[in-house]
Amino acid sequence: MLKVAYEDLPGLAGREIGISDWVTLDQAKVNQFADATGDHQWIHVDVERAKREMATGGTIVHGYFTLSLIPKFMFELLEITGISQMINYGANKVRFTNMVPTGSRVRGRLKVMSVELKGKGATMNYEMVLEIEGQERPACIAEVIMMAFP
Numbered sequence: 001m002l003k004v005a006y007e008d009l010p011g012l013a014g015r016e017i018g019i020s021d022w023v024t025l026d027q028a029k030v031n032q033f034a035d036a037t038g039d040h041q042w043i044h045v046d047v048e049r050a051k052r053e054m055a056t057g058g059t060i061v062h063g064y065f066t067l068s069l070i071p072k073f074m075f076e077l078l079e080i081t082g083i084s085q086m087i088n089y090g091a092n093k094v095r096f097t098n099m100v101p102t103g104s105r106v107r108g109r110l111k112v113m114s115v116e117l118k119g120k121g122a123t124m125n126y127e128m129v130l131e132i133e134g135q136e137r138p139a140c141i142a143e144v145i146m147m148a149f150p
Helices: 006-012 027-037 047-053 063-068 070-077
Strands: 002-005 016-019 078-081 085-096 105-118 121-132 140-149
Touching: 002 006, 006 078, 006 105, 006 121, 016 070, 027 063, 063 070, 063 085, 063 140, 070 078, 070 105, 070 121, 070 140
Parallel strands: 002 078
Antiparallel strands: 016 105, 085 140, 105 121, 121 140
């Protein structure tokens, strides 16, 4: 984990921060996400049908489940000192570039694109690439915006 002071955030612009630990996305977690969001599409939760009909030979993880791991990976990789709060401001671009077979391990690769100190806070644009173990093409590439306040 990289630890950086609020006032030093601009120095992170253009820098790859690191790669998170792997997280296994098993069927139980996929089912919990389906229950939490109401997205029970068979490609995610019907194991037997997915074995027969999916090219992956099984269910796949929800794209938004993968996307929802970004804060976990962000906080695992970067600690900003001297702040009172951070908020998710949104995303400029999100692309789901590969299916994640249930049972796969994923991790996040964080790169800070830009940082702007303005007014009473900082806006940080960063890219998070969600990688799938053993696959060349990532699950998701997202350009995300975070705001930090001293």
